Amino acid sequence: MSVRRLADDSIQPQAFAFSNDNAAWAQKKIAQYPTGRQQSAVIPLLWRAQEQEGWLSRSAIESIAKLLGMAYIRVLEVATFYTQFLLKPVGSKAHVLICGTTPCMLRGAEDLRDVCQHHIHNDPFMLNEAGTLSWEEVECLGACVNAPMVMIGNDTYEDLTPQRMREILVAFETGNGDSIKPGTQIERGNSAAEGGATTLLVPPSKTREKFSPPVPPATPEQPAAVAAPQAATSAAKPRDVTEESAPAIKGPAPQAKVSEAKAEGERAAAAAAANADGEPNRAMREDATGAESSAGKIDGGRAPGKPTAGAPSENASATKAEPVTTDPVPGSTALLVAPAGAADNLKLISGVGPKLEARLNALGITKWSQVAELTETEIAKVEGTLNFRGRIGRDKWLEQAKALATGGAAEYLRVFGKDPK
Numbered sequence: 308m309s310v311r312r313l314a315d316d317s318i319q320p321q322a323f324a325f326s327n328d329n330a331a332w333a334q335k336k337i338a339q340y341p342t343g344r345q346q347s348a349v350i351p352l353l354w355r356a357q358e359q360e361g362w363l364s365r366s367a368i369e370s371i372a373k374l375l376g377m378a379y380i381r382v383l384e385v386a387t388f389y390t391q392f393l394l395k396p397v398g399s400k401a402h403v404l405i406c407g408t409t410p411c412m413l414r415g416a417e418d419l420r421d422v423c424q425h426h427i428h429n430d431p432f433m434l435n436e437a438g439t440l441s442w443e444e445v446e447c448l449g450a451c452v453n454a455p456m457v458m459i460g461n462d463t464y465e466d467l468t469p470q471r472m473r474e475i476l477v478a479f480e481t482g483n484g485d486s487i488k489p490g491t492q493i494e495r496g497n498s499a500a501e502g503g504a505t506t507l508l509v510p511p512s513k514t515r516e517k518f519s520p521p522v523p524p525a526t527p528e529q530p531a532a533v534a535a536p537q538a539a540t541s542a543a544k545p546r547d548v549t550e551e552s553a554p555a556i557k558g559p560a561p562q563a564k565v566s567e568a569k570a571e572g573e574r575a576a577a578a579a580a581a582n583a584d585g586e587p588n589r590a591m592r593e594d595a596t597g598a599e600s601s602a603g604k605i606d607g608g609r610a611p612g613k614p615t616a617g618a619p620s621e622n623a624s625a626t627k628a629e630p631v632t633t634d635p636v637p638g639s640t641a642l643l644v645a646p647a648g649a650a651d652n653l654k655l656i657s658g659v660g661p662k663l664e665a666r667l668n669a670l671g672i673t674k675w676s677q678v679a680e681l682t683e684t685e686i687a688k689v690e691g692t693l694n695f696r697g698r699i700g701r702d703k704w705l706e707q708a709k710a711l712a713t714g715g716a717a718e719y720l721r722v723f724g725k726d727p728k
């Protein structure tokens with residue numbers, strides 16, 4: 308910051324007066340404040356005087372002090388405190404405020420200052436030869452997100468390069484400042500990511516579709532006596548317990564000697580749980596009734612457990628509901644069939660620890676090759692069951708597992724440039 312003093316006496320005008328329009332505007336502005344508080348109009352009046360003359364002279368400051376019944380020193384304090392007030396004449400076409408605060412400095416503000424020093428004058432507040440341009444360095448102007456930036460008049464020019472800065476100076480110098488569109492000077496919408504959006508690209512409804520497991524069609528033969536209670540019980544339970552009851556999606560589970568009808572019921576439970584994640588779950592309310600807790604209600608009528616013609620009633624089904632599993636290893640119902648042979652060390656996949664490995668094993672996932680070949684649906688199932696949506700993709704489990712399955716640690720090192728953990 309520079310010391311802010313009034314301009315040299317040699318260039319101070321003898322007198323100042325608002326134009327007729329501005330004088331009328333000033334009276335209106337002063338009248339907005341309660342009697343005895345007219346001094347509150349000091350900043351608007353100083354600003355209007357600067358807009359009229361291009362800068363604030365001593366006579367302008369004295370004139371405003373008189374108008375507001377303030378001591379001259381009080382108005383001078385305000386005028387010298389705020390850097391927005393210009394205390395000496397500046398370029399008649401443009402006075403460039405270069406933000407030099409850290410974000411802009413890190414993004415190239417010093418290069419912009421070099422351009423101004425070469426194109427206008429080496430020193431701030433000094434005019435170019437034609438008297439049309441001047442510059443100064445200021446503190447943050449609030450557009451850091453598109454740093455580096457400058458302000459000219461009431462507009463900001465953002466995402467600047469030295470080349471673009473030069474073009475803007477030439478445009479203002481030749482009276483074509485209006486041809487430059489204020490704001491960002493690159494391809495971005497306001498302060499959005501450069502080059503376009505990178506997140507939230509899929510509408511919420513599509514996201515739900517993507518992550519919801521396929522719901523098998525209901526059949527009249529389906530014994531809802533098993534299916535409906537399972538879905539109802541699971542949807543009404545806390546999420547992690549619900550996910551422990553995820554259904555088999557690749558053939559029968561090794562330990563499960565359940566009938567096809569029971570598997571259908573488990574699928575219904577998973578469907579209800581998945582939908583409960585994206586939509587209001589009435590069954591979770593404290594005041595939910597047993598009827599609301601049925602799979603059909605929770606799922607908005609889409610769950611296969613919804614009673615079909617000829618199926619027993621929900622109440623009748625509820626009496627046959629199987630007890631809630633309290634298996635300490637969530638996901639003990641396998642999603643895949645565990646291959647024969649010794650299990651691979653899944654902990655070599657970055658992001659998988661001993662606990663996750665145990666839970667994956669309980670889901671029937673014991674080999675790197677299984678992880679490498681997980682389908683989108685299976686990923687959704689696993690993530691839903693283990694309650695960490697998006698993590699498999701984020702941590703690149705499939706890529707890591709593929710490398711490990713292909714050539715073990717050596718291939719992992721070749722692909723990722725580091726040893727598996």
Ligand code: FES
Nearest residue numbers: 406411447450451
């Ligand atoms: S740091 Fe430059 S606008 Fe904020």
